[in-house]
Amino acid sequence: MRILKPLWLLLLLAVALVFPLLFPNPTVTTMMIFALLFAAIATGWNIISGYTGYVALGHTAFFGIGAYALALMCQDWHIPGGYEPFYLIPVAGLVVLPISAFFGWIALRVRRHTFIVITIAMFFVVQLLAYNLRFITNGSTGLSLPLPTDWSGDFYNIPFYYVTLLLLLISLAVSWWIRNSKFGLGLLAIRDDEDRAMGLGVRTNASKLAAFIISAVIVGMAGAIWAYFVESIYPASTFDPNFDVAMALMAFLGGLGTLSGPVLGALIVELAQQYFTIQYGQNGYYLIVYGALFLIVIIFMPRGIIPTARDLWRKYRVARSQQVIEVNLATTPAASKGASTDTEKKEGINL
Amino acid sequence: MSLLAAQGICKAFGGIRALDTCSISVEEGSITGLIGPNGSGKTTMFNVITGYERSDSGQVMFQGQNITNASPAKIFRLGIGRTFQLTRIFPRMTVMENMHVAVQRNDLKGLLSRWSMSHEQQRALELLDFVGLAKLKDDLAGTLSFGQKKLLEFACILIAEPKVILLDEPAGGVNPTMVNYLAERIRTLNQRGITFLVVEHNMEFVMSLCSKVMVMHRGTRIAEGTPAEVRSNPAVLEAYLGD
Numbered sequence: 001m002r003i004l005k006p007l008w009l010l011l012l013l014a015v016a017l018v019f020p021l022l023f024p025n026p027t028v029t030t031m032m033i034f035a036l037l038f039a040a041i042a043t044g045w046n047i048i049s050g051y052t053g054y055v056a057l058g059h060t061a062f063f064g065i066g067a068y069a070l071a072l073m074c075q076d077w078h079i080p081g082g083y084e085p086f087y088l089i090p091v092a093g094l095v096v097l098p099i100s101a102f103f104g105w106i107a108l109r110v111r112r113h114t115f116i117v118i119t120i121a122m123f124f125v126v127q128l129l130a131y132n133l134r135f136i137t138n139g140s141t142g143l144s145l146p147l148p149t150d151w152s153g154d155f156y157n158i159p160f161y162y163v164t165l166l167l168l169l170i171s172l173a174v175s176w177w178i179r180n181s182k183f184g185l186g187l188l189a190i191r192d193d194e195d196r197a198m199g200l201g202v203r204t205n206a207s208k209l210a211a212f213i214i215s216a217v218i219v220g221m222a223g224a225i226w227a228y229f230v231e232s233i234y235p236a237s238t239f240d241p242n243f244d245v246a247m248a249l250m251a252f253l254g255g256l257g258t259l260s261g262p263v264l265g266a267l268i269v270e271l272a273q274q275y276f277t278i279q280y281g282q283n284g285y286y287l288i289v290y291g292a293l294f295l296i297v298i299i300f301m302p303r304g305i306i307p308t309a310r311d312l313w314r315k316y317r318v319a320r321s322q323q324v325i326e327v328n329l330a331t332t333p334a335a336s337k338g339a340s341t342d343t344e345k346k347e348g349i350n351l
Numbered sequence: 352m353s354l355l356a357a358q359g360i361c362k363a364f365g366g367i368r369a370l371d372t373c374s375i376s377v378e379e380g381s382i383t384g385l386i387g388p389n390g391s392g393k394t395t396m397f398n399v400i401t402g403y404e405r406s407d408s409g410q411v412m413f414q415g416q417n418i419t420n421a422s423p424a425k426i427f428r429l430g431i432g433r434t435f436q437l438t439r440i441f442p443r444m445t446v447m448e449n450m451h452v453a454v455q456r457n458d459l460k461g462l463l464s465r466w467s468m469s470h471e472q473q474r475a476l477e478l479l480d481f482v483g484l485a486k487l488k489d490d491l492a493g494t495l496s497f498g499q500k501k502l503l504e505f506a507c508i509l510i511a512e513p514k515v516i517l518l519d520e521p522a523g524g525v526n527p528t529m530v531n532y533l534a535e536r537i538r539t540l541n542q543r544g545i546t547f548l549v550v551e552h553n554m555e556f557v558m559s560l561c562s563k564v565m566v567m568h569r570g571t572r573i574a575e576g577t578p579a580e581v582r583s584n585p586a587v588l589e590a591y592l593g594d
Contacts, residue, residue, distance in 0.1 A: 180465055180466060181464060181465060182451075182455070182464055182465070185444075185448060185452060186452070188441065188443070188444050188448070189441050189444065189452045191443070192441035192442055192443050192444060193439055193440075193441060195403075196435075196439040196441070197441075198422075198423060198424055199401070199423035199424060199427055199433075200424070200427060200452050200455075200507070200511070201424045201427055201455045201511075202424075202455065203424075
C-alpha cells in the first residue's frame with residue numbers, strides 16, 4: 001500500500017499532463033480548464049475554511065480582484081496577447097495580498113456565523129465598487145484582455161490548460177505543506193477549540209490571518225487565469241455570488257479539510273455543470289443539480305466523499321482482518337490462546 | 352515564599368460575587384487541594400489564575416512575578432498548565448496531533464517546519480505511554496472515552512513541561528479504577544518535581560492525595576490545613592452541611 005499510493009499519484013499526474021494531447025477537442029479541454037481552475041480555487045478556499053473551520057463565503061471578491069488586476073495591468077502596460085499575460089498572474093496574486101490582509105483582519109475578529117455574514121457583506125461591497133468605480137473598472141461595460149491572435153483555434157486552450165494545471169499543483173503543494181506543518185496543526189486546533197488552542201500558545205490571530213491571505217491569493221491568481229481565458233470581464237460575471245457557493249459546495253462534497261476532497265468535489269461539480277450547460281443550454285438546469293447534490297451530500301455523507309470513503313475502507317479492512325483472526329483461531333487453538341492473553345496484557349487498565 | 356499565590360482576588364458576574372477577596376497559595380513541590388460546595392468559586396479562581404477570566408481586583412503572583420490578567424498563552428508559557436472540568440481536547444485531530452499542539456515554535460519556523468520533529472514524537476509517545484494511551488495514538492481524540500479524554504488532556508499539558516498543573520475535577524465522572532490510576536500518576540509526577548493544585552469533589556481522592564487542603568465557600572477561603580485538620584473544622588462542616 002505504501003508504494004502504491006505515490007504510484008497512483010504519479011499516474012494521475014501523467015494522465016493530467018497528457019490529457020490535452022489525447023483529447024484535443026476544444027470543447028473537452030475547455031471543460032477541463034474550468035474543472036482544474038475550480039479545483040485550484042476549492043483547494044485554496046479549503047486552506048482557510050477547511051482547516052480552520054471559518055467558512056468564508058466572499059472569496060469571489062478576491063477572484064474578481066485578481067481578474068481585474070490582470071485586465072488593468074494588460075490594459076495600462078499595453079501587454080500584447082500571447083504568453084506575457086501569464087507572467088503577470090503572480091503579480092495579480094500580489095495585488096490581492098494586501099487587500100485580503102485588510103479584509104481578513106476585519107472579518108477574522110468575529111467567529112462562526114458572524115464571520116460568514118461579514119465575508120458575504122465584503123463580497124457585495126467589492127461587487128458594488130466594481131460597478132461604480134468607473135474610472136478604474138469601466139463600470140458595467142467591463143474590460144477586455146489582449147487576444148492571443150497567433151494561437152490557432154486548436155492550440156488556443158493548450159497554454160491555458162497547463163497554466164491552470166500548474167496553479168492547481170502549486171495550491172495542492174501549499175495545502176499539503178500547510179497540513180503537515182506546525183502552522184497547519186495550529187489551524188486544525190483552531191477549528192476544534194479556538195480558545196483552548198490560544199491557551200496552549202497557538203498564535204491564533206496570526207495563523208488565521210495567514211491562512212486567509214494564502215487562500216485569497218490562490219483564488220485571486222485563479223481569477224486572473226480565468227479573466228485571460230474568457231477575454232472580457234464584467235462585474236456581473238466576475239463577481240458572481242454563485243462562485244462563492246460553488247467553491248464551498250465543491251469542498252463540502254469532496255471533504256472539508258482534506259487535501260484531495262476539494263479537487264474531487266470540483267471535478268465532479270464543475271464537469272457536471274459544464275455537461276449540463278452544453279446539453280441543455282444556459283437555462284440553469286445545473287442549479288437544480290447543485291441543489292440535489294447538496295441534499296445528497298448532507299443526508300448520506302455529511303463529512304464529504306473522501307472522509308466517508310476512508311471510513312468505509314477502514315471498516316472493511318478491520319472486518320477482513322478479524323475474519324483472518326477467526327480463521328486462525330479455528331485452525332490453531334494453541335496459538336490463539338497465546339494471542340488472547342497477549343491482548344489482555346496490552347489492554348492495561350480499563351477506562 | 353510560595354510558588355503560586357493569588358491575593359485578594361475579587362470577581363463579580365453582574366451582581367453575583369463569584370470571588371470575594373479570596374486568597375490562596377500553593378507551595379512549591381506540594382499537591383494542594385481546593386475544595387468547597389458547588390458554586391463556591393473554585394473554577395472561577397482557576398480561570399482567573401490561568402488568564403481565562405479577568406479579575407476585578409487583587410493580584411496573582413507566580414515565582415515572584417506578577418501575572419495578574421496576563422493572557423492564557425503567556426501564563427501557559429510561563430509554566431502553569433491546567434485541565435478543564437469538561438475536558439477540552441481537539442476532537443477531530445488524532446491523539447498524537449493533540450499532543451503536539453502545545454509545542455510551539457517561534458516566528459516563521461511554525462510555517463516552515465513539520466508539525467512533529469522526531470524527538471518531539473518520541474517525547475509525546477513517552478507521555479502517552481505514561482498515561483496509558485500509547486496504542487490509541489492514531490485514533491481521533493473525539494472517539495476516546497470520557498476518562499481517556501481526561502488522560503489525554505493531562506498528557507497534552509505535560510509535554511510543555513509546566514512547573515505547576517491546575518486540575519479541575521480530574522476524578523469527576525470517572526470510574527474508580529481510573530481514579531486510582533490518575534492519583535498514582537499525579538504522585539509520580541509530583542515526585543519528579545511538578546506542583547499540583549487540584550479542585551475535586553471526591554473527598555477520598557483529595558484526602559489521600561493532598562498534603563494541604565484549602566476550603567472555599569461563597570467566593571472566599573474559609574479554612575486551610577492538612578486534610579485531617581480541615582475535616583474536623585466546624586466552619587467547613589457548616590459550609591458543606593449547613594444552610
